Amino acid sequence: MKFILNYLHKEVWSPYVAGILLGLVGIAAVWISNSLLGASGAFENLVGLIGKAVAPAAFDNMYFNFIMPPGITTSVILIVGIFFGGMIGAASSGTLKWGAKDTANSDHQWKRIFGPQTWKRWLVAFVGAIVLEYAAGIAGGCTSGLAISGGMLLAPAAFLFIAGMFASGIVTALIIYGKRY
Amino acid sequence: MMNYIVALILGVFFGFALNKAGLTKYHKIVNVFRFTDMAVLQFMMTALVVSMSGLYILRGLGLVTFPVVPATYIVGNLLGGLIFGVGMALSGYCPGTCAAGAGEGKLDYIVPGLLGFLAGAAIYGLTYQQVFPAISAIANYGNVVMPDLWNLNPYLMVLLFALMSLFLFYMIDRAGWQRKDMLKDE
Known part of the structure; x- marks a missing residue:
């Protein structure tokens, strides 16, 4: 207990x-x-x-x-x-x-790579969120609605989505992290 | 009304699981793409094995019927996934983890996150007619599941998926598929 x-x-x-x-x-x-x-x-x-x-x-x-x-x-x-x-x-x-200081740029790894500026984190996160939502529309769902919910029913759509997501996630991380990947 | 209460309770447990898995943190999401922390993959695959076995067994016992299965249209599912991965690596969110992270009170989830998803939804809805019908018409198999599509025994497929996942977990935990994170030493 x-x-x-x-x-x-x-x-x-x-x-x-x-x-x-x-x-x-x-x-x-x-x-x-x-x-x-x-x-x-x-x-x-x-x-x-x-x-x-x-x-x-x-x-x-x-x-x-x-x-x-x-x-x-x-x-x-x-x-x-x-x-x-x-x-x-x-x-x-x-x-x-809630109400704590320093939550506008909350991740230590982000700060180490991209610096402490809030505007940079917010701009990239905002653009990223738009991209995510648009992509979920095209794919027919996001990580939960398609990858998990479709995957658990064995829908091929889910596994196509997961494959695409990891492939481009890896490439994007490689590009933005560069030498520190 | 009952539907709303059920949805709220399911959501609470969902958000709780996302928080406890650590997925409401930028670095957890991005590091799966760097192979330095595979928690996202371990979390997703475990959830899939559990829910897949449970649902196929319950259906076999006649206790559940499946809801409408997410549609398979090869180009759209794959292209959507490809664009989605870019957004994940940039922001360190998924729509669900951003909502949970916002609940934790983090401003970089509440403001750019929630506003970004609303903006993305608006742009998608306003361009839907020009984009979606054409993409979803290519190689569209409809609301299909793999055992029916390929005429395979569903229990065998679930078992194979579970074994594949266990093998993957073994490789991650014991065979070094997770890299050491050099950033931690800087």
């Missing part, structure tokens, strides 16, 4: 233990609600909501009317859950960062 409690307070678990937990969550999603986990779709539902309020003419298209109708869908609720899950996880190990 004490061992379990101590383990819950650890900041980083063995990836195998955390992976078993994610696998069980994937099973539960199908078993309880006949649904798949996914994160990228939520942003499409949300931006549709914002877009239709701010620029209704531009967002009055096939995609936002029929393919991904805007709204507070279960995908949006799932990602709200992910947000709180991250919060609880960090709280359990005493690593919660």
